[in-house]
Structures are given as C-alpha cells and as structure tokens.
Amino acid sequence: MKPLVICHMLSSIDGRIVVTHWPDRDSMHREYERTADSFGADAWMCGRITMQDFAATEDVPKPPPASPLPRTDFIAREDAESFAIAVDAHGKLNWESGALDEDHLVVVLTEAVPDAHLAHLRERGVSYVFGGARDIDFARVLETLGRAFGIRTVLLEGGGGINGTLLDAGLIDEVSLLVHPTADGLPGTPTLFDRPQGATGMGAALELTHVERRDSGIVWLRYRVRPAAR
Template sequence: MPSRSRTAAGRPHVICHMVPSVDGRIVTGEWPAPGSLHSEYERTAATLDADGWIIGRISMEPYAGRAALPRGSGARIPRTDFVARTGAPSYAIAIDPSGKLRWESGSIDDDHAVTVLTERVPDRYLAFLRDRGVSYLFGGKDRIDVPAVLRKLRQRLGIRRLLLEGGGKINGSFLAAGCIDELSLLVAPVADGTLGAPALFDTAGGAPTRLQLVSAEPRRGGLLWVRYRVVRRRR
C-alpha cells in the first residue's frame, strides 16, 4: 500500500482511477483492447478501498435508466440537501448540474445513488428524485463547486475515499480545483491517435500538476497499472 498524500481537511481522499491509452485517450469503444481490460479494471478498483465512485451525467446514463419524469411543477421544494440513505456499502455519485438523469431507483446494485445538482433544477425534478429514493446534494447555485461538493460527501455521507472515474472535463475540473490526491491508471496497450478525442484530463487553460511515481505493475493482456501521488505545493 503506497503512502497517502496529504488530503485537505474535511473532504475525501480522491483517487482518479481510469483506463487510458498510451497517448492518454479514454474512449475505449473502438480499441483493439485485451479481453481482460474490464475485469482487470474492476479488480484493481477493488483494491483501492473506496467508499464510493463519482462520474458525470453522460457516463451515468446507462446505469441510471430512463424513468419518466412526472408532469406538473408541484409544490415548492427548498434547495437543501436530501439524503435518502446513509451507511450504504458504497455510493454511486453523478454530477448532473441541470437534472437530466432519469433514475429508475435509488440503487445501482448495492450502491446507493447520489446526484449532485445546481439550484436551478426545477421543483418537479427534486420531487422525482425523492420519489425514487435518490439522494441529492447541491453543488452551487449555477455551477458546481468541486471542493464544496467533496466536503458535503464527507459530512453528509461519511465518504473518506472516493474513486473519480469521469470523462476528461469532470476529471479536469477536479484537477484544476486541486482535488485529486492519487492517480490509478490501467494503461492499455493501445495507441489511439484520434484527433480531438477526449483525454484523461481536459481543462480550459490547462492545469499542470506534478506527480510522484508510487508503483508500476504489469497486468494481464499487456496492461500496465501505474499509480502516482499528487505532489502538493508547500505554502
């Protein structure tokens, strides 16, 4: 077990766990990847001892489902956090600022579903989430404040270690906010080479971050599991 980097007080220790190509691309659909990729990804994730995982809306859509949203505005619902369940074995967390996911239920297998919203979502959507047993946290009025969301995940749900498994923009927003503590990369033996394809981190203006190598371990199918610790600047 590698030593842990310093984590800001009051938030979870965040590990960005991803499968990039050797050139940092992350859309795997067309890759000639080894058949062991998915199983190795899940196996390595299980060793990271996380209390939950967080991704963006588009990535969460296949898991959430396509339930119908009820008509009508309904009663006014205060913009306060709603926690439908605590003490879950794990939490599946989506960042969905506008409230577009159509959750079938409040569970994904044994994981409790949590969605992160902005205050601009309509009342009927909040009523829909409550009816489905989906917890929701507000991450800001008009845009998501990543550090504030992480503090809420720790305070409201007791999450201490969190896997970040998003797309380039979600991962990039965490990186730019200084909210990634480790990288766990299962590098696939693939050179993607697609111009403009989503990368591991996509941030406006960039967010160069110094890393320290912790370990590198070959895995089945030519995969390479590489772990880095984020080096914090001394204040």
C-alpha cells in the same frame, strides 16, 4: 473532512479514454474492476455523460410538486455502505431508483434545477446534494459527501471534463492509471484530463509511487499528486 480522491482510469498509450473501438475489451474491463476493488473505496464518482449509461433510458413524467422545494441537501438513505456519485449539474438524467447495484445513488446538482426534477429524485429514493447556485463547487461537494454520508475514499472515474476540473482545483490526491496496449489516435477523442475552458498555468506535478505489469500487456501506474506550489 474531504474524502481521499483517487482518479482511477484506463487509457490508451496516447491518453484517450473512449474504449468502445479498442481490441480485447474483456481483459481491460476485468483488470479495471480488479484494480478498482483493491482500493476499498466506499464511493465512486462520474460525470453526466459517463453516467448516462446507468440512468433510465425512457422519458419520465415530472409533474411539479404542490409547493416549491427547498434548495437543501436531501438524504434518502442513511445506512448505505457504498455510494455512486453522479454529477448532473442541470438535472438532465432520470433514474429508476436510488440503487445502482449495491451502491446508493447520490446526485450532485446546482440550485438552478427545476422543482419537478427534485420531486422525481425524491420519489425514486435518490439522494442529492447541491454544489452551488449555477456552477458546482467541488470542494464544497466533497466536504458534504464526507460529512453527510461518512464517505472516506472516492474513486473518480471520468470523463475527462470532471477529471480535469477536479485536477485544476487541486482536489485529486492520487492518480491510478491502467495503460492499455492500444494506440488510439482518433482526433477529438476525450483524454484523461480536459481542464476547464480558459484554464491557465502549469499542469499538476505527479510523483510516481507504483509500477506493475498486469494481464494482457496492461501497465498499472500510480502517482501521488504533489501540492501546488504557492
């Protein structure tokens, strides 16, 4: 069964999500994490660019294995209570281990990644699942996460590309947005949802379910994503 997907993000009042140059960052991080904890989710998911901050920084030697590895999902740990999901379609990120703090790391790949990268993930105790031959089918990935790991709720935490892709595919159930009292205005900065190149049609319709003022002028908005009209 597909897990519940909650897109949980923090943005400026103009919808931008790169926070490095915003004022009062301590309060925004504190409120973001406090709000995220309130969902009781058992997994969080980010795209490759966001996950670079958690990956190994040095080059890791990747000798090819003695024999080809099958393109089947690999579960390194079956008893984890929480998970970090890294979407890395082409296997560009290296990892120190299969643990990010208290979360077990699961990497989402395509079948086009080299055997040496799969061997690297296995050696470091990282689980991985395949989303497709050359492109990621997120409906398939979410079904696998629910079936293989028992994941019930995923916090989708960006960036804008992965958020937009899942929104366009109708796979987001709820949007949780903390609006920070900052007007960003930098041109070209990623936004909450950047739908795939060539996407057409209407945007997703949302239903407001909660409004709350938090510390430091932050406003918490929650929306239910309405099913797309057929």
